């Protein structure tokens with residue numbers, strides 16, 4: 218059976234060192250839940266984009282990882298939260314190529330394409346939370362060795 | 364045949380010189396600051412040595428996000444201004460699939476499937492009009 222141990226965590230996002238920990242945690246959690254290599258890579262890349270936004274635009278915050286299980290399928294939900302300036306125009310922020318800084322403006326819109334479910338909650342002046350969910354295509358390791 | 368080899372220091376990517384080409388091997392998970400340092404180091408090394416090519420081996424890189432993608436594109440752009448070509452070699456299939464879906468197509472970045480193929484691309488660029496074919500300037 219799959220336990221939440223090693224999957225569920227709450228990690229701070231305060232420096233580019235923390236971005237490395239976030240990526241490593243997501244990689245290891247996704248592998249543990251039976252995600253294939255391509256799906257792992259997509260989720261880690263999405264997490265890297267969102268964590269960097271939390272750091273750069275949100276002034277720092279945290280990522281919470283949660284294990285989901287539905288009808289034998291394993292899922293991973295990642296919530297990125299900050300108490301930064303928030304996003305006034307979500308449609309604009311989510312469009313390809315829009316950046317308020319000097320980025321490529323592909324992070325938010327690209328991360329949305331890389332995951333199965335994408336939710337964004339933002340109040341100007343209060344902060345931003347982005348929640349993404351991915352499911353492992355196949356149930357992980359059906360054998361007793363798991 | 365290799366001078367200019369810097370020791371692997373944490374947070375520092377070694378740049379190896381092979382004749383007319385600088386070889387950089389990226390491994391594992393790079394900090395943002397390490398990638399930016401590399402960008403700066405490469406510009407300085409190209410202008411100091413006058414090499415004509417930069418080969419960046421990313422076969423050991425597990426993810427390329429928009430930040431690293433932008434750094435690679437900027438390295439290629441600045442190398443071009445310093446009269447050097449850049450080839451990014453060995454991208455993992457999972458990384459390529461993810462980058463395309465992310466929407467990062469990185470135009471202006473030349474790629475090769477392996478470092479060998481990348482080296483060939485960079486060393487075959489002898490101007491066709493040069494009479495007498497390719498000539499070795501120095502041993």
Ligand SMILES: Nc1ncnc2c1ncn2[C@@H]1O[C@H](COP(=O)(O)OP(=O)(O)OP(=O)(O)O)[C@@H](O)[C@H]1O
Nearest residue numbers: 270274275310316317320321322323324325345429
């Ligand atoms: N957590 C956040 N808090 C406040 N604003 C945000 C946050 N995340 C994204 N934004 C806004 O949405 C815009 C688009 O984000 P996106 O990640 O797509 O681009 P970027 O970060 O500017 O560039 P990059 O391509 O390097 O990621 C940002 O420029 C910023 O204005």
Ligand SMILES: [Mg+2]
Nearest residue numbers: 270320324325
């Ligand atoms: Mg971004």
